[in-house]
Amino acid sequence: MAGPDGMIAVEGVSLERGGRRVLSGIDLGLNERRIGVVGANGSGKSSFARLLNGLLLPSEGRVSVGGLDTRRQAKEVRRKVGFLFQNPDNQVVYPTVGEDLAFGLKGRGLDKAEIADRVATTLARFGLAGFGDRLVHELSGGERQMVALAGVMILEPEWLVLDEPTTLLDRKNTRTIMATVGALPQKVVLVTHDLTLLQGFDRVLVFDDGRIVEDAAPGEAIAAYLRIVP
Amino acid sequence: MIAGLYRAGDSPLHRMAAGWKLLALLVAGTLVFLVESPFAALAALLAVLVLYRLAGFGLRLAMAQLRPVAIVLAILFLAQLWLASPAVAALFVTRLAALVLAAALVTLTTRTSDLVDAIERGLAPLSRLGVDVAKVSLSLSLAIRFIPAVGQIAAEIREAQIARGQRPNPLTLVAPLIVRLLKMADEIAEAIDARS
Numbered sequence: 001m002a003g004p005d006g007m008i009a010v011e012g013v014s015l016e017r018g019g020r021r022v023l024s025g026i027d028l029g030l031n032e033r034r035i036g037v038v039g040a041n042g043s044g045k046s047s048f049a050r051l052l053n054g055l056l057l058p059s060e061g062r063v064s065v066g067g068l069d070t071r072r073q074a075k076e077v078r079r080k081v082g083f084l085f086q087n088p089d090n091q092v093v094y095p096t097v098g099e100d101l102a103f104g105l106k107g108r109g110l111d112k113a114e115i116a117d118r119v120a121t122t123l124a125r126f127g128l129a130g131f132g133d134r135l136v137h138e139l140s141g142g143e144r145q146m147v148a149l150a151g152v153m154i155l156e157p158e159w160l161v162l163d164e165p166t167t168l169l170d171r172k173n174t175r176t177i178m179a180t181v182g183a184l185p186q187k188v189v190l191v192t193h194d195l196t197l198l199q200g201f202d203r204v205l206v207f208d209d210g211r212i213v214e215d216a217a218p219g220e221a222i223a224a225y226l227r228i229v230p
Numbered sequence: 231m232i233a234g235l236y237r238a239g240d241s242p243l244h245r246m247a248a249g250w251k252l253l254a255l256l257v258a259g260t261l262v263f264l265v266e267s268p269f270a271a272l273a274a275l276l277a278v279l280v281l282y283r284l285a286g287f288g289l290r291l292a293m294a295q296l297r298p299v300a301i302v303l304a305i306l307f308l309a310q311l312w313l314a315s316p317a318v319a320a321l322f323v324t325r326l327a328a329l330v331l332a333a334a335l336v337t338l339t340t341r342t343s344d345l346v347d348a349i350e351r352g353l354a355p356l357s358r359l360g361v362d363v364a365k366v367s368l369s370l371s372l373a374i375r376f377i378p379a380v381g382q383i384a385a386e387i388r389e390a391q392i393a394r395g396q397r398p399n400p401l402t403l404v405a406p407l408i409v410r411l412l413k414m415a416d417e418i419a420e421a422i423d424a425r426s
Contacts, residue, residue, distance in 0.1 A: 055420055075426070083424040090417035093368075093425075095235050095375045099343040104425045133238035133341075137378040151425065 006066045006080070006158050006187070007031040008052055013061035015047055015210075022047045023210045026061070030189065032202035036218065037191040038225050039207030048207065049163050049191045053081035065159070082157035082186075086164040088141070088148035097139075097147050098123070098132030104155045118154060126150040126180065142173025149180065161189045166197065195222050235374070236341050243285040243339040248348035251336045258332055262325050268317055271324040278331045285339050295334035296327060303327060337374070346371045372418065383410050 008030040015023040023044045030052075039045040050056040051063050054070035054077045063070045065077045085091045094100040101119045110118070123129050126146055131139075136147060145165060152160065162181065166174040178197055181188060190197065198204055204221035206214035206228070214224035238244075243251070262274050282292045296303070303323050310319035337345070350367040357363050387406045388398050396402060 050420075053424060055424055078424060078426065083421075085417065085421055085424075087417065089379055090414055091421040091425075093375055093418065093422060094371055095342045099341055099371075102343060107426060133236070135235055136375070137382075155425070 008081075008159065009062075009064045010051065011062045011064075013051065013058040013063060015044075015051065015056060016059045017047065017056075021210060023051075023058075025211060028205075028212065028215065031187070033187050034201040034203075035187075035189045036198040036201045036204040036221070037189060037207065038193070038195065038198070038204060038221070040229050043207040044210040045191050045205075045207040046163050048205075049083075049161050049189065052159070052161050052189060053078050053083050055083065079155065080157055081159040081161060082152035082155060084145075084149055084152050084160065084162040084165050086167050088144040088168075089137075091148040092136045092144065092151065095135055095137075096132070097128060097134050097136060100136060100147060101151050101154050104151060108155075122150050122154040126153070127176075140173075142169055142176060145169060145173065145177055146180070149177065153184070153186075158186060159189065160184060160186045161191075163191045164193065165190075166192070166194060195225070198222065235337065235378075237287070237291075237338050239286050239339065241285045241339065243281065243335070246339075248340045248344040249351065251340060252345070252348055252352070255332055255336050259329050262328055265325065266321070268321040268324060271321050271328065275324050275328040275331070278328050278335065281335055282331070285335060287335075287338065291338070292331055295331055295338075299326075299330055342371050342374050368422075376414075376418075379414070380407075380411065383407060383414070 010026050010028050010030070013023060013026040014021060026048065037045045037048065047056060051058060051070065052065070054063070054074040057063075057071050065080050068076050068080065070077050092100045094103055098119050101122055102115050105115045105118060119132065123132055126149065128143075128146060128150060131143070131147070136144060139147065145168070149165070160181070165181075166177055169177065174194070174197075181190070182200075190201075192198070198218045201218050204214075204216065204218045204225075205212050206221050206225045208228050213228070214221045216224070258274075262271065265271050265274065279289070279292055282289070303326060306326065307319045307323045310322045346367040349370060350363050353361065353363045353366060384403060384407055387403055387410070391402060392398060
């Protein structure tokens with residue numbers, strides 16, 4: 001599927017996990033700035049999200065990002081597509097905030113001064129100035145999710161895929177995280193059960209039983225979703 | 231919470247290179263076990279406590295480092311008392327307490343990333359034998375990071391069991407803890423893949 005630079009192309013994709021087909025017949029291109037993904041539990045939306053940066057590889061078909069194949073060029077694809085998980089506790093791998101932000105940069109050949117500079121800039125950008133030496137496990141859930149988001153964004157991906165990032169957060173922290181995500185220049189794919197987060201999105205995909213049953217603007221797509229899950 | 235994780239500070243111990251601290255710990259750990267007198271062991275223990283002051287930490291934080299091993303120390307003391315003599319028991323436990331406190335002081339004054347870098351440099355020659363030093367050091371940082379998480383999961387399981395009318399029991403804790411830890415390990419591996 002030809003397309004503009006940076007486009008994610010999903011071509012004839014199906015996916016089997018544990019002997020069960022979780023996705024079938026997925027064929028689409030993603031290039032909008034804000035894309036939502038909704039569906040009931042087990043509908044395949046999280047598996048779909050994991051296909052986009054090569055965390056999962058399709059059983060059939062092909063996924064590419066800006067022409068890079070997730071199967072053959074996984075490392076390059078992951079540099080283009082950042083991924084934020086639901087639970088920040090399992091995403092933050094170093095004990096302190098500053099060390100965790102530096103984690104992804106170490107593999108990129110930057111010197112210590114440059115890493116320290118980018119960590120300081122990112123901490124300030126995500127409202128975490130002064131958090132560099134704080135222990136991650138002593139932070140609140142909202143702060144931890146912000147650290148996880150900063151840890152992804154410090155690598156400056158082109159795309160950000162978020163898998164239910166606000167499920168464990170209260171309303172205030174949900175607003176903070178979504179306001180931060182909303183201001184990012186990156187293209188965003190947001191998997192969520194919270195339909196209110198999709199206001200202003202360009203496109204919403206509705207998953208049901210491993211297939212995309214609606215692909216439209218938020219109003220139309222959410223109406224279709226509510227018919228499936230009243 | 232885990233008492234022995236890094237505490238930010240600007241003391242001489244905080245500024246000292248991680249490699250030197252690890253080397254000093256190795257030497258001190260060897261020397262303290264060569265000491266034969268309980269008074270000399272006590273002097274070593276007091277010296278470590280002075281270093282805690284020098285690092286800007288209080289006695290309470292020092293005692294918090296011993297709390298997780300208090301039962302082990304008590305058992306060892308009683309065993310030595312029974313097998314040997316009060317002097318030997320005191321010597322044994324004082325040496326061990328000094329060593330635990332010294333090791334905790336290293337982690338309290340050293341960022342995990344600096345510790346990991348120092349260990350990575352120390353292990354570098356092993357890469358010629360096929361050891362993936364980067365993976366060893368990442369494993370170490372993960373172990374330090376997830377010690378509090380394991381404690382929290384165990385506490386959650388214990389609470390859930392009590393809420394459902396079970397008495398807290400280490401045997402009934404083990405299976406759900408292992409299942410949760412394996413699931414967590416999968417998710418952590420996935421997150422590391424996504425960020426690499």
